[in-house]
Amino acid sequence: MFWQEDDRPKAFEIPDEIVDLVFDIDCRELPVDHARDLAEAIHAHVPELRDDTRLGVHNIHLAGSQNGWERPDPKLGQRLILSRRTKLTVRVPQEHREKLQQALDGAELDIAGCRMRIGKAKQKKLSSQGTIFSRYVVLEDGEADDENAFLHRIAALLAERGIRIKKALCGKTTEIEGPDGTLQTRSVMLADLRPEESVRIQQEGIGPLRHMGCGIFIPHKGIDAVKKSEDDS
Numbered sequence: 001m002f003w004q005e006d007d008r009p010k011a012f013e014i015p016d017e018i019v020d021l022v023f024d025i026d027c028r029e030l031p032v033d034h035a036r037d038l039a040e041a042i043h044a045h046v047p048e049l050r051d052d053t054r055l056g057v058h059n060i061h062l063a064g065s066q067n068g069w070e071r072p073d074p075k076l077g078q079r080l081i082l083s084r085r086t087k088l089t090v091r092v093p094q095e096h097r098e099k100l101q102q103a104l105d106g107a108e109l110d111i112a113g114c115r116m117r118i119g120k121a122k123q124k125k126l127s128s129q130g131t132i133f134s135r136y137v138v139l140e141d142g143e144a145d146d147e148n149a150f151l152h153r154i155a156a157l158l159a160e161r162g163i164r165i166k167k168a169l170c171g172k173t174t175e176i177e178g179p180d181g182t183l184q185t186r187s188v189m190l191a192d193l194r195p196e197e198s199v200r201i202q203q204e205g206i207g208p209l210r211h212m213g214c215g216i217f218i219p220h221k222g223i224d225a226v227k228k229s230e231d232d233s
Contacts, residue, residue, distance in 0.1 A: 012195040014125045016094055018054060018203045021101060023088040024119030029079040031112050035059050035136075035212040036177050041109035041116075042090070043211070046100055055100075056091035056205060059213035061135065079114075088118065091202075091216060097123065126202045128195035133220035136174060136185040138207045144173050144184045154188060154206060163201065167191035178209065189220055 031037070039057050043050045062080050092100050101121050109116040143150040147170050155165045171187035190201065198217075205215035 012128055014128050014199055016125055018091060018093050018126065019097060020124040020126065021090045021092055021097060021121045022124050023104060023121040025086060025088045025116055026119065027082050027086065027114065027116035029081050030060060030114050031079055033176050034111055036179065037112040039211040041111050042104070045103045045107050049096055049100065052093070052096070053210060054093050056210035056216045057213055058089040058091065058216055059135065060086060060088065126199050127219035128198055129219040130193045130198055131189065131191040131220045132193065132198055132201060132217040133187070133189045134206065134215055134217045135187050136176060136214045137188055138209055138214050139173070139184045139186055143186070150186055157206065158201070161200070163197045165190060178212065185214060
């Protein structure tokens with residue numbers, strides 16, 4: 001008899017301990033900087049989840065300059081005009097999924113004077129894609145003027161989790177209104193991650209204020225395309 005075990009690695013199965021709930025919404029407009037008010041409006045319906053740092057509320061983000069349209073300037077009091085296809089996404093531990101879904105289904109939120117009615121939600125697993133991106137990671141002192149210090153801190157933080165970063169690219173700083181005043185943040189992209197590393201970073205995030213959309217990672221088209229665009233500019 002000839003017997004040989006198959007030693008090929010099994011396909012990675014994405015765990016569902018933490019998932020994204022993608023809600024239909026009816027909302028005409030929002031302030032550009034709506035993270036704090038959106039988080040507070042959601043917490044009002046599920047106050048028992050306020051202190052769970054695993055709960056992440058994605059900012060509602062519309063694309064920047066395209067077809068002549070410029071992203072509104074929050075300092076001028078301008079607002080985002082939402083389409084009917086716009087969704088609200090909340091990253092939630094599986095044990096709280098049903099509670100959150102029931103609490104928000106049909107709820108009407110007041111977000112800095114803007115009305116948002118929440119509809120049905122679909123569950124979506126996290127991505128195993130090797131390139132992920134966060135629009136807002138809260139900066140520490142000195143990092144607004146020193147992107148290398150920011151990147152080294154991110155690399156060190158992930159190394160403590162056993163994740164070695166091969167490629168990282170940070171973007172411009174953005175100010176947002178936090179619970180205790182104005183905060184400075186940076187965007188960051190991480191690439192060449194193994195599927196299990198990518199999922200783990202999405203599950204755990206980086207830094208504080210996940211309920212305000214900070215440190216939440218989503219899949220991205222790829223760092224090489226971004227780097228080429230910068231080189232060509």
